[in-house]
Amino acid sequence: MNKNFESEISDIREKLEEIHRDIRTFTEDSNREHLESILTFVRDDYSNVLEKHLIDDIKIGLSKNMVKKCDRLEQCRPIFTDILQKNAALIKQASVDSEIIDKKRVDIKNLRKGMPYDKCDICFSEATDLFEKQVSLMQSLRIYEVKKDKKQDISLLPSQSVIDDMLDPLCHTKRFEILKAVSGQSMSFSALSKLTDLRGGNLLFHLQKLSDSGMIIQRHERGDYMITGKGFWVLEGISDIYSSLIPEEN
Structure with a gap:
């Protein structure tokens, strides 16, 4: 009888875990759909404003x-x-190929090679x-995404930028x-x-x-607040890290 009882409990536990996974997947998918609707709204309604900015x-x-004195x-x-203006115009596109961005980075670096002064580094x-x-x-609007097979060398992570852009905003x-x-x-x-x-x-401070x-962004002055692509990616990353470090309760 105890074996039957334990078997039933095990079956129930497996079913609950399955339901939990389904709910989590549904929530994540719903959040993605919400994010995509927000980003579509921003891209459609604010592309000209963003380009002007x-x-x-x-x-x-x-x-x-x-x-100044050069x-x-x-x-x-x-x-x-x-x-920079040609690059800014890409903000109005539905998608920007990573090869275009990579080429523009190379073009800027090649320009520097032809400049004669040490002080040129300041302008570049x-x-x-x-x-x-x-x-x-562009990344926040999800019109440009870095190729997934490109992994950032940890030693090259810019410490201050990581703190200012990701850690400090969420430390509260x-x-x-x-x-x-x-x-x-x-x-x-x-x-x-x-x-x-x-x-x-x-x-307002937070x-x-x-x-x-x-x-996050605000739709317009006094409008609702919405998550951006960057915010969603950071939150997803934190969730993945937390899930891998904290064992699920039985």
């Missing part, structure tokens, strides 16, 4: 951070502007930073709760206030942290 960023960045300034600035560093910001936005419990909440649906400021028990400036890191 990137172009303005180019003008400000190059004007502010290129070497006899090649008026030659180099139009070249950088042209490269600014152009490269602007370029990578554009690529990061309330910010982690916010990101989890908007991974399943867009949420208003008042709904997030109720969820986190934060008010006014306190909640929302700004997540927004500055590119993990």
Whole structure:
């Protein structure tokens, strides 16, 4: 009788685990569908605004951070502007091939080889930073994805960038709760206030942290908050790591 009982318990446990896996898969798929609908909305409605933002960023960045006292300034600035503006225009496409981005990176590096001064590094560093910001936005919108077979060498991970872009934004419990909440649906400021028990400036501070890191966006001024591709990937990565480190309860 005990053997029959244990067998029934085992069958029930297996069934519960199966149901748990199904629910988790359904939730993940639902979140992906939600994310895709959000990204489609952003791409369709805000592509022109995003392109204008990137172009303005180019003008400000190059004007502010290129070497002022240089006899090649008026030659180099139009070249950088042209490269970056053409790259910014890709934000309006439904998909950007990784080979295009790789080629543009190589083109920028090759330009540097033909420049005569050590101080040219300053200008090329600014152009490269602007370029990578554009690529990061494309990744968040899921119109550009890095090839999965390319693995980042751990020794080359930029420590400060990893901390600023991923670890610091999520090191606070309330910010982690916010990101989890908007991974399943867009949420208003008042709904997030109720969820986190934060008010006014306190909640805005945490929302700004997540927004500055590119993990969430706001539909429009005073609109709902939504997760970005970057936010979703980071959250998925944390979930995978946590699942592999923490054994499931029996």
